Amino acid sequence: MGDIADDMATAQAVIARLQAVHSDIAVLQAEEMALMTALYHLRREQQLECGVAYLDAGESTATEIGIALKVSQRSADDLIELGLGLENRYPATREAFEEGHIDLARVRAISKVLTNASDDVLDKLESKVAAYAEKAEPARVRRNANRWIKEADPEGQAERRKAAEAERYVNITAADNGTTVLDAVLPAAGGQAVFERLREMALGQVCGKDPRTISQRRADALVALADGTGRLVCQCGRDDCPRAVVGEAPVARKALVQVGVSAETLAGLQDNPALLAGFGAIDADLARQIARHARFEIITESTSTANGAPTADGVEKADAVEKTDSAVELRYRPSARIARRARAIDGSCRAPGCQVPAAASDLDHQDRFDHGDPQAGGRTTEANLGARCRRHHRLKTLADNHRNGWQVIHHSDRRVEWRTPTGESAITTPEGPDYLFPATPVPPVTVGGVPDAEPLAAVLDPGVAVMDLTEIMMVYSTPGQRRAVRRGRSKM
Numbered sequence: 001m002g003d004i005a006d007d008m009a010t011a012q013a014v015i016a017r018l019q020a021v022h023s024d025i026a027v028l029q030a031e032e033m034a035l036m037t038a039l040y041h042l043r044r045e046q047q048l049e050c051g052v053a054y055l056d057a058g059e060s061t062a063t064e065i066g067i068a069l070k071v072s073q074r075s076a077d078d079l080i081e082l083g084l085g086l087e088n089r090y091p092a093t094r095e096a097f098e099e100g101h102i103d104l105a106r107v108r109a110i111s112k113v114l115t116n117a118s119d120d121v122l123d124k125l126e127s128k129v130a131a132y133a134e135k136a137e138p139a140r141v142r143r144n145a146n147r148w149i150k151e152a153d154p155e156g157q158a159e160r161r162k163a164a165e166a167e168r169y170v171n172i173t174a175a176d177n178g179t180t181v182l183d184a185v186l187p188a189a190g191g192q193a194v195f196e197r198l199r200e201m202a203l204g205q206v207c208g209k210d211p212r213t214i215s216q217r218r219a220d221a222l223v224a225l226a227d228g229t230g231r232l233v234c235q236c237g238r239d240d241c242p243r244a245v246v247g248e249a250p251v252a253r254k255a256l257v258q259v260g261v262s263a264e265t266l267a268g269l270q271d272n273p274a275l276l277a278g279f280g281a282i283d284a285d286l287a288r289q290i291a292r293h294a295r296f297e298i299i300t301e302s303t304s305t306a307n308g309a310p311t312a313d314g315v316e317k318a319d320a321v322e323k324t325d326s327a328v329e330l331r332y333r334p335s336a337r338i339a340r341r342a343r344a345i346d347g348s349c350r351a352p353g354c355q356v357p358a359a360a361s362d363l364d365h366q367d368r369f370d371h372g373d374p375q376a377g378g379r380t381t382e383a384n385l386g387a388r389c390r391r392h393h394r395l396k397t398l399a400d401n402h403r404n405g406w407q408v409i410h411h412s413d414r415r416v417e418w419r420t421p422t423g424e425s426a427i428t429t430p431e432g433p434d435y436l437f438p439a440t441p442v443p444p445v446t447v448g449g450v451p452d453a454e455p456l457a458a459v460l461d462p463g464v465a466v467m468d469l470t471e472i473m474m475v476y477s478t479p480g481q482r483r484a485v486r487r488g489r490s491k492m
């Protein structure tokens with residue numbers, strides 16, 4: 001051990017270096033952001049010139065950056081937006097960032113707090129806030145800046161509130177281990193009302209012996225408000241629970257989600273993970289829980305491959321199917337069956353880094369459909385249809401028309417290659433098959449030799465589920481079924 005003076009000197013040197021590195025990182029982050037916005041301006045200009053709509057021009061930049069840096073499109077979008085704010089509205093903040101006096105977290109804080117400030121207020125306060133941020137952490141920057149804004153422009157308060165309220169939203173993001181983060185910005189009174197209601201339900205609808213914490217009950221209450229039951233059911237397990245539901249227990253609405261799961265896993269013979277569309281892997285048990293109230297779509301492995309080559313013993317059947325399908329293939333709109341299958345196989349939008357579920361995506365003809373002469377163009381088949389969200393559908397259409405410098409190439413095995421104008425490329429594979437037809441069976445979890453899966457009578461009883469275990473089931477609710485549920489016709 002060195003003596004105290006030596007330790008002090010070492011620690012001081014470490015802190016000094018830490019400060020220098022932190023500042024250097026900020027300088028580089030500022031440069032990175034500036035490069036992103038420079039690319040954005042370039043692409044936007046090009047796309048406006050070739051007639052892309054004002055609102056959509058430049059939107060492919062985040063995808064392009066995502067491919068080049070292997071970052072999510074969302075984080076590229078976020079940095080571009082922040083960078084545009086620095087360029088247009090926050091010059092002092094931008095300068096402090098470029099010089100390494102403030103870091104990215106403080107840039108975000110400033111941008112957030114000033115986002116609805118009027119130009120007058122910005123003129124008065126932006127440089128003051130930027131200077132203050134050099135000496136304070138993000139939370140204090142926000143608090144003080146908020147106070148200054150109110151002092152500088154008391155009349156603008158109502159307008160700022162309206163502008164802030166206009167940005168209300170509810171969003172969910174996938175989190176780990178089968179959970180999601182649900183976040184929302186609501187008008188203050190509305191948010192308070194939601195929280196108050198959850199608190200009431202958490203305290204009033206279960207007895208003191210309910211095993212859940214208050215936080216857990218509030219979370220369950222939110223789900224109960226949404227799933228149609230409208231109330232918490234006490235989990236104390238006592239017959240004489242004073243808060244027991246009188247009469248019939250409320251029944252939860254069927255899940256409006258799409259889950260891809262292998263038949264073996266659904267039946268509890270395996271515990272392979274399942275695919276929750278737009279989310280990713282969920283565990284077998286959760287998939288079976290969701291499946292209990294679901295509709296099924298059976299997806300077989302043979303027709304899911306690119307060319308759908310029939311197996312020897314399936315030839316006769318396949319011939320019959322082919323005759324009926326050829327008429328369908330020459331129509332632009334896919335049949336409901338083909339659409340469901342193509343979406344089940346793709347899982348989500350096939351652009352790199354895009355999380356939009358296939359159920360919410362367009363089905364795009366990979367080889368272009370020829371409206372004038374359907375025989376000449378790409379067919380409307382499962383193999384020739386791919387899921388694309390709106391943004392990436394536009395990107396692909398521009399690419400096909402040689403308008404944006406991109407190339408989107410479809411390989412016969414359903415891989416899709418996205419080549420950016422600068423020659424960077426990324427290949428995506430469909431998400432569904434790994435889950436629907438797992439190559440590596442995962443044995444079921446057993447407790448004392450007995451499979452831990454709950455009984456699946458409810459799932460396997462209906463006629464639909466009389467199935468060969470080589471066939472695969474796809475939990476799916478179509479838009480039509482969803483509308484039916486909304487109209488209150490819950491017979492599915």
Ligand SMILES: [Zn+2]
Nearest residue numbers: 207234236241
């Ligand atoms: Zn109870």
Ligand SMILES: [Zn+2]
Nearest residue numbers: 349354389392
């Ligand atoms: Zn997409």
